C-alpha cells in the first residue's frame with residue numbers, strides 16, 4: 016500500500032503544472048538571470064574600472080607590501096586605487112562620488128605586540144554595491160594570504176578586516192579555476208532553493224493526507240496513519256530529489272555550469288538535501304499544526320531563507336540567522352564538493368546535514384505523537 | 389432475524405462547548421437502509437465520522453460485527469468492510485476518474501486485476517465508465533458526486549456510509565443516485581444514508597432515525613413514525629393578500645384542537661388535531677376578517693410533520 020500511495024502521489028504531483036513552474040522552472044530561470052546579471056561580481060575582468068582609495072597610517076615593511084597587494088596584482092586589475100593623505104580626504108572623496116570605497120591601513124603593523132590584532136578597515140558608503148563587494152573580496156583575500164604567511168612565520172594571525180563578512184567565495188580562493196563563476200554559483204544556490212522548495216511539497220502532501228476532504232477520505236481507508244505518512248514522506252523525497260536533479264542537469268548542460276568531477280558525491284548530497292527539506296516541511300507542519308497557513312508561509316519563507324543564506328547575493332546576510340537556514344549547510348557543502356575545498360569541509364558539511372535530518376526527524380516524531388494523542 | 393451489523397451506544401462528541409452528539413444510540417441490521425434525517429447541524433456528519441473513526445467519540449461505544457471501533461487495530465480491520473462517501477467531494481484534481489478510484493481502492497488492499505475489475509465495476513455502476521479518463525475538473529456537480537460515490541464502493545463494502553450524497557446535484561443525477569443506492573441495497577449492501585431531504589429518506593429508507601441537536605428525536609419505519617403523529621393534520625392556505633390584522637392568527641390558534649399556526653406572507657399553515665373538523669371553522673374565521681384565499685389544502689402527513697411534532701421546528705430553516 017505504501018508503494019501504491021507513492022505511485023499516485025508522484026503522478027498527481029507531476030501533473031501539477033503550477034508547482035512545477037514555481038519549484039523547477041523558476042529556479043532555472045533565476046540561474047540564467049542572476050548568472051548573467053551578476054556575473055560582474057564573479058568575473059572581475061568584465062567589470063568597468065572601479066575607483067577606490069587607500070589611506071596609509073603606517074609606512075614601510077608589511078604596510079607597504081599590503082599596499083602593493085591591494086593596489087596591484089591579478090585580482091586588482093579592475094580597481095584603480097588612489098592614495099589619500101588623510102582619512103578626512105578619503106571620506107570627502109566618497110561623499111563627492113569620486114571613489115566607491117577605500118582601505119585604511121592601520122598604524123603599527125610591523126611593531127605590533129605578539130597576538131595583538133590589527134584591523135584593516137574598508138570604508139564604503141554603500142555596503143551592498145557590487146563595487147564595494149569586490150573591494151571586500153580583494154581585501155579579505157589579501158588578508159587571508161597575509162595571515163597564512165604570518166602563521167608560517169610562527170606568528171599569530173594579526174590582520175583582520177574591519178567587518179568580517181562571510182563570503183562563500185573568499186575563504187577558499189586558491190586559484191582561478193577553483194572559484195565559482197556566477198553561473199556556477201547560482202546553479203548551486205538555485206538548485207538548493209529548488210530542493211528547499213521541496214518542503215512546500217511535503218507540507219502540501221502532509222496536509223492532503225492528514226486534513227481536509229481528501230485527507231479525511233484517505234484516513235478512513237485501511238492504511239494506517241503511520242504508513243500513509245511514511246508513504247507521503249518517501250514520495251516527497253523522490254519528487255524533491257528529481258527536482259534537484261533536473262535543476263542540476265539543466266544547469267550543467269544548458270548553462271554549462273561547473274559541477275566539479277565528483278558527481279556521485281553531488282548526487283548523494285542532493286539526496287540528503289531532499290530528505291532534509293522534506294523533513295523540514297513536515298516538522299513545520301507538526302509544530303504549527305494549522306495546515307491552511309503552512310503552504311503560504313513556506314512559499315514566502317523559502318526565498319527569504321535563500322536570500323539571507325546568501326543564495327542570491329553570494330553574501331550570507333543574516334549572520335547566525337543564515338547558518339540556521341537549511342539552505343546554508345547544503346549550499347556550502349555542495350560548493351565545497353564542486354570547488355574542491357577539501358575533504359574536511361565536505362565531511363563536516365555532510366555530517367551537519369545528517370545531524371539536521373536527525374533533529375528534524377526527532378521533532379516530527381515527538382510533535383507528531385503529541386498531536387495524535 | 390437478520391444480524392446486527394453496527395451498534396452505536398450512547399455516543400457523545402463535543403467540539404469545545406458545542407455538544408454535537410448528546411448520547412446517540414442506534415442499531416443497524418444487515419440489509420437495511422438506515423436513513424439519518426435531520427436539519428443542518430443536527431450532528432449527522434459527526435455521527436458518521438465517529439462510526440468510520442475519523443472522529444474519536446468522547447464517550448460511548450461503537451461496534452461493527454464484533455469489532456470495537458474505538459480500538460485502532462480493530463477499527464482498521466472494520467474499515468476494510470466499510471465504505472465511506474463523505475459529504476464533501478473528496479477527489480484528487482490531478483488524477484482522472486479512473487485513477488481516483490484506483491488510488492482509493494488500492495488503499496483498501498485491493499491489487500492488480502482484482503483492483504482493475506472492481507474499479508471498472510464501480511465506474512460502470514455510477515455510469516462514468518465512458519468518462520473515466522477525464523479529470524474531475526471536467527465533470528458537472530452531479531458527476532463529481534457520482535465519482536465520489538464510486539470511490540467509496542470500489543472495495544465492495546458490506547456497510548456503506550453515505551453522508552448527504554445528493555447535496556448540490558441536478559434532479560437527474562439525484563434520481564440516478566437514489567436508484568443506485570436502492571440497487572446496491574438489493575445486492576446486499578447495508579447502507580446508512582444521511583440527508584436533510586425528507587422525500588429521499590421517505591422513499592429510500594426502511595429504518596429512519598430523525599435527529600436534531602445531537603439527539604434522536606424519533607426512530608422507526610416510515611409508517612410507524614407517521615402513525616405517531618397521525619392525530620394531527622396540516623392545513624395549508626394560500627391567501628390572496630398578506631394578513632392585515634394579526635388578531636386573526638390568535639383567533640385561529642384559539643380554535644379548540646389547533647396546535648400550531650404559522651404565517652409567512654401569504655402562506656398560512658395550521659396544524660390541528662385530526663377529526664375536529666376545524667377546516668370549516670378556519671375558513672369562517674378568515675371570512676370574518678375579510679381575508680380571501682386562493683387555495684386551501686389538507687397536506688399529506690410527512691416526515692416534516694413528524695419533525696415539527698417532535699421538535700416544534702421545521703426541518704428546513
Ligand SMILES: Nc1ncnc2c1ncn2[C@@H]1O[C@H](COP(=O)(O)OP(=O)(O)O)[C@@H](O)[C@H]1O
Nearest residue numbers: 403406408426427428429430431432433434435
Ligand atoms: N469541525 C467542527 N468544529 C466545530 N464544530 C463543528 C465541527 N463540525 C461540526 N460542528 C458543529 O457540530 C454540530 C453538528 O454538525 P454536523 O455533524 O456537521 O451536522 P450535520 O451533518 O447534521 O449538518 C453543528 O453545531 C456544527 O456547527
Ligand SMILES: [Mg+2]
Nearest residue numbers: 432433475552
Ligand atoms: Mg453534515
